Amino acid sequence: MPAKGTIEVNDLYCKGCELCVAACPPQVLALDMERLTPKGYHPVHIVKEGCTGCAICALVCPDAAITVYREVTKAAAPVAAGG
Amino acid sequence: MATLMVPENLVYERPHSFTDAPTHYCPGCTHGVAHRLIAEVLEEMNLTERTIGVAPVGCAVFAYNYFDTDFVEAAHGRAPAMATGIKRCLPDHIVFTYQGDGDLASIGMGEIVHAAARGENITVIFINNANYGMTGGQMAPTTLPGMKTTSSPDGRDVETQGYPIRMAEMLATLDGAGYVVRRSLHDPANIRKAKKAIRTAFEVQERKLGFSMVELLSTCPSNWNLTPVESLKWLEEHMLPFYPLGDYKVAPAVAAAKI
Numbered sequence: 589m590p591a592k593g594t595i596e597v598n599d600l601y602c603k604g605c606e607l608c609v610a611a612c613p614p615q616v617l618a619l620d621m622e623r624l625t626p627k628g629y630h631p632v633h634i635v636k637e638g639c640t641g642c643a644i645c646a647l648v649c650p651d652a653a654i655t656v657y658r659e660v661t662k663a664a665a666p667v668a669a670g671g
Numbered sequence: 672m673a674t675l676m677v678p679e680n681l682v683y684e685r686p687h688s689f690t691d692a693p694t695h696y697c698p699g700c701t702h703g704v705a706h707r708l709i710a711e712v713l714e715e716m717n718l719t720e721r722t723i724g725v726a727p728v729g730c731a732v733f734a735y736n737y738f739d740t741d742f743v744e745a746a747h748g749r750a751p752a753m754a755t756g757i758k759r760c761l762p763d764h765i766v767f768t769y770q771g772d773g774d775l776a777s778i779g780m781g782e783i784v785h786a787a788a789r790g791e792n793i794t795v796i797f798i799n800n801a802n803y804g805m806t807g808g809q810m811a812p813t814t815l816p817g818m819k820t821t822s823s824p825d826g827r828d829v830e831t832q833g834y835p836i837r838m839a840e841m842l843a844t845l846d847g848a849g850y851v852v853r854r855s856l857h858d859p860a861n862i863r864k865a866k867k868a869i870r871t872a873f874e875v876q877e878r879k880l881g882f883s884m885v886e887l888l889s890t891c892p893s894n895w896n897l898t899p900v901e902s903l904k905w906l907e908e909h910m911l912p913f914y915p916l917g918d919y920k921v922a923p924a925v926a927a928a929k930i
């Protein structure tokens with residue numbers, strides 16, 4: 589079982605650039621075409637199961653918009669982004 | 672999902688050394704990644720309280736709004752001179768400049784060369800995006816041969832417009848330079864390496880080992896007329912061959928410090 593994770597995207601910062609969408613290894617991210625941020629961008633959100641909490645999305649995000657959480661298990665201790 | 676979002680599961684959050692201000696950079700511009708890495712390093716080294724940044728003229732002109740540190744704004748290209756004065760007056764502070772390739776390698780060429788030659792104990796973060804971003808994508812000293820910009824619409828002709836300048840290699844020849852490297856921001860592995868280099872550069876300054884510069888290959892999606900994702904690929908395919916990544920100067924004292 590891969591580790592279970594999730595992310596929170598801050599609408600104040602996300603500019604819908606899709607760098608995280610392209611970089612996410614399990615490809616669980618997409619722009620939310622139903623919503624607009626205060627700046628007028630479609631923010632990114634998780635669209636399917638499979639986030640591992642690897643934090644690669646946060647590592648490539650130019651706007652520090654992403655907070656990453658990962659279930660703490662012995663098999664998969666969190667690794668800080670940018671480590 | 673919601674139960675996952677508890678403090679003990681936190682893996683990554685926005686650096687505390689940033690202010691709350693959203694940046695003005697274009698979507699997907701890796702200036703933002705460079706900012707984030709600096710912020711992470713300042714926080715990890717616990718330097719936020721005694722760091723003074725020097726902002727350039729260029730897209731990063733508002734950098735002072737984004738870091739929760741002291742900051743000054745320099746005249747175009749003069750950041751290394753301003754940083755010199757600040758560092759000499761306040762030697763226990765960490766002083767860094769953040770400069771684009773127009774700012775550093777064009778109008779500011781004199782300042783950067785002499786700051787490095789004097790071995791000023793400052794850190795320079797140099798963003799090489801192969802053009803003048805802020806003013807609309809004109810040719811910079813770093814623009815690649817044949818590269819189209821708004822002021823080289825037929826592509827840079829080296830016969831009339833000269834050859835691009837490799838700043839890291841050039842500054843590395845100066846005895847005053849302690850640590851001079853080039854890294855890139857185009858993928859996760861390289862972003863990690865860039866962060867390590869930024870950390871090393873600040874450690875070099877903290878240990879008073881001389882001038883340090885990290886050149887970062889960076890994208891300019893708006894003026895390259897590419898999407899942010901296409902820009903990363905373009906950087907990888909076109910800039911990496913011309914601007915090889917590597918450590919161009921690691922002075923003996925820096926190597927001995929085993930940072």
Ligand SMILES: Cc1ncc(C[n+]2csc(CCOP(=O)(O)OP(=O)(O)O)c2C)c(N)n1
Pocket residue numbers: 728729730731747770771772773774775778798800802803804805806811
């Ligand atoms: C004395 C002076 N000359 C010219 C300019 C116009 N100018 C503003 S930014 C800039 C170059 C910016 O390019 P770069 O340093 O590569 O930074 P980027 O915007 O790409 O991050 C120029 C020429 C100016 N503001 N002041």
Ligand code: SF4
Pocket residue numbers: 593594595611612613614615616617638639640641642643644645646656
């Ligand atoms: S943490 Fe990893 S798996 Fe989850 S969204 Fe980000 S990149 Fe994708």
Ligand code: SF4
Pocket residue numbers: 597601602603604605606607608609631632645648649650651652653654699
């Ligand atoms: S990389 Fe950051 S700014 Fe870009 S879409 Fe993802 S969360 Fe938004």
Ligand code: SF4
Pocket residue numbers: 695696697700701702730800804805890891892893894
């Ligand atoms: S003009 Fe280019 S360098 Fe400036 S913020 Fe936009 S994408 Fe970045």
